[in-house]
Amino acid sequence: GDSVTQMEGPVTLSEEACLTINCTYTATGYPSLFWYVQYPGEGLQLLLKATKADDKGSNKGFEATYRKETTSFHLEKGSVQVSDSAVYFCALSDRWANQAGTALIFGKGTTLSVSS
Amino acid sequence: ETGVTQTPRHLVMGMTNKKSLKCEQHLGHNAMYWYKQSAKKPLELMFVYSLEERVENNSVPSRFSPECPNSSHLFLHLHTLQPEDSALYLCASSQDWSSGLITGELFFGEGSRLTVL
Numbered sequence: 163g164d165s166v167t168q169m170e171g172p173v174t175l176s177e178e179a180c181l182t183i184n185c186t187y188t189a190t191g192y193p194s195l196f197w198y199v200q201y202p203g204e205g206l207q208l209l210l211k212a213t214k215a216d217d218k219g220s221n222k223g224f225e226a227t228y229r230k231e232t233t234s235f236h237l238e239k240g241s242v243q244v245s246d247s248a249v250y251f252c253a254l255s256d257r258w259a260n261q262a263g264t265a266l267i268f269g270k271g272t273t274l275s276v277s278s
Numbered sequence: 279e280t281g282v283t284q285t286p287r288h289l290v291m292g293m294t295n296k297k298s299l300k301c302e303q304h305l306g307h308n309a310m311y312w313y314k315q316s317a318k319k320p321l322e323l324m325f326v327y328s329l330e331e332r333v334e335n336n337s338v339p340s341r342f343s344p345e346c347p348n349s350s351h352l353f354l355h356l357h358t359l360q361p362e363d364s365a366l367y368l369c370a371s372s373q374d375w376s377s378g379l380i381t382g383e384l385f386f387g388e389g390s391r392l393t394v395l
Contacts, residue, residue, distance in 0.1 A: 237375065
């Protein structure tokens with residue numbers, strides 16, 4: 163079945179450091195890919211998305227490019243801030259798969275901690 | 279009012295208790311979801327409702343019983359739970375089920391932290 167694999171955390175960075183959180187996926191069809199963020203004490207929020215190969219999603223300085231050849235969707239940011247400290251979830255939606263009732267499939271989440 | 283509201287935020291219950299989690303969305307959405315979030319595990323989809331009809335039951339034990347009386351409210355009734363059921367239970371909604379799959383735009387509540395003793 164479809165699945166998402168994220169790098170294990172926690173990721174600990176200093177302010178203004180570069181961030182990469184790896185995400186790879188397995189899907190039977192042509193998935194859309196998403197990154198969600200969960201700030202402390204809050205629910206998950208959609209951060210960015212890409213719906214087809216080579217698309218780049220971006221929001222709040224974060225970017226991720228849909229790489230079909232490597233089945234990856236790594237999250238990147240050039241300069242992180244303390245306020246970026248959160249849990250980041252990679253997810254996919256394989257609407258073309260023969261799975262009735264499918265909803266988003268999430269990874270385990272990667273905790274990012276940024277210190278000043 | 280926030281978009282998706284869950285109550286209670288924290289719940290402690292014994293294995294013989296019966297309790298319920300409540301979710302309310304003020305976004306005019308037609309699809310609602312229950313997810314289970316456990317440490318170091320992917321979010322697990324439990325139930326999906328579209329227009330108050332259940333469209334997905336992801337092999338969830340019968341000790342979890344969902345109820346969707348209307349498109350704005352979703353409940354998760356709990357009875358005879360086990361300690362391993364302790365987790366954060368997240369409710370989410372989307373415009374409708376199919377667009378939720380395409381756009382990925384699910385709106386989540388803050389979750390109900392459940393501890394089973």
